[in-house]
Amino acid sequence: MFSSPLRINLLKTVAGRAALRPAWAPAFSTSARAFESSAQLTKPLKLNETIAQPSASDLRKAFGTVPAGVPAPAGAALYATFKIHSQSFLVTAGDTVTLPFRLKDVAVGDVLRITQIETFGNRNFTLKGAPFVDDKVCVVRARVVEHTKEPLRETIRTKRRNRRVKHIKSKHPYTVLRIAEIGVAPE
Template sequence: MLSRTIRKSVLDTRIPSSALPPTFLLPNRARYFNSTTQHVETPPDNFDASQLPASETSASASGLPLSKHAQSKLAKIPSPPPPPSKPLALSKSIKELLPLLAVQPSHYISAHIHGKPYLVTPGDIVRLPFHMPGVVPGDILRLNRASAIGSRDFTLKGTPYVDERIFECRARVMGTEAEPMRIKEKTKRRNRKVKTVRSKHKYTILRIAELRVKGLEEIEQ
């Protein structure tokens, strides 16, 4: 009977786990037994971290896997074409028809600016639907990405881009424009708050100053 009474008193006076102090207030030995162990898998011997992209390297370093949404975004980003390092090799047909294209006037070009194509000729004014950063009026920009260059009778198409050593296309920054201020009121049902949103979109104006197809003598130098 006495042993049951002692056992019952001990059980009643036991401190519940919810009343224990946080782990950082416990001594080192108690903190060791209350902490969980981390399981780190060692990479294989033939693993090379330099082959991973920068985004995947940072995610793997933090221990967080990439989500499907992030992977789909990375897959949709087009990679820029590498700079031309090898000597330009022209086929027989291009060597025959390129001088005719260079001589014939009224050239046009399908230039790509920030991934969007613009079909322009010399003297045209292009109104970009965004504010190009880092430019001021009077700057000269060389447009080195083009999917097609042609004249009245000839057209040179790229796969996907024409080599930039074949042509020269330059545009002058004329300035920036801004549309009138837009004010829109946003409300929700059964809500007395009214949110006012203001937007004023800016545009960059370019003028195509030069468009020239190089000759075979300039390309083969």
């Protein structure tokens, strides 16, 4: 490998997120985000290094949450990013998600347990899956609110030097979910 002043170092933060910075840039930035202090940057992360996934009891200590069924404290709002049909969604508890397709074999009122969770965490701690977080560690449940369709769209297609006008109508089906629960899985 050649050494260049534009070589990029991968840094591991206390919050579990990785930050990229050029080698010539100072380790501590003066323009940190409002919720991150620049003192959180620690040792460089090796590319082949793997980090073991914590247990549910370790997550309860890290997140500061209470057992499932009891709402989390206001300062410890949990979030998750999950994938349905190769599309990712970032949600917190109580959010409404409109899927740009219709989920088959589900009825209105069904509760879905989402298992393809990419990241899970709160402001202070993030658990990132490779590629997904184990569903024995965290729970994301969503309730199907409705199956609906978008408003009728009409697109007009024409070609040059031709009087023919083609009207293309589309009205795609949607499924609306409400995130009922995000939390650490009970042991």
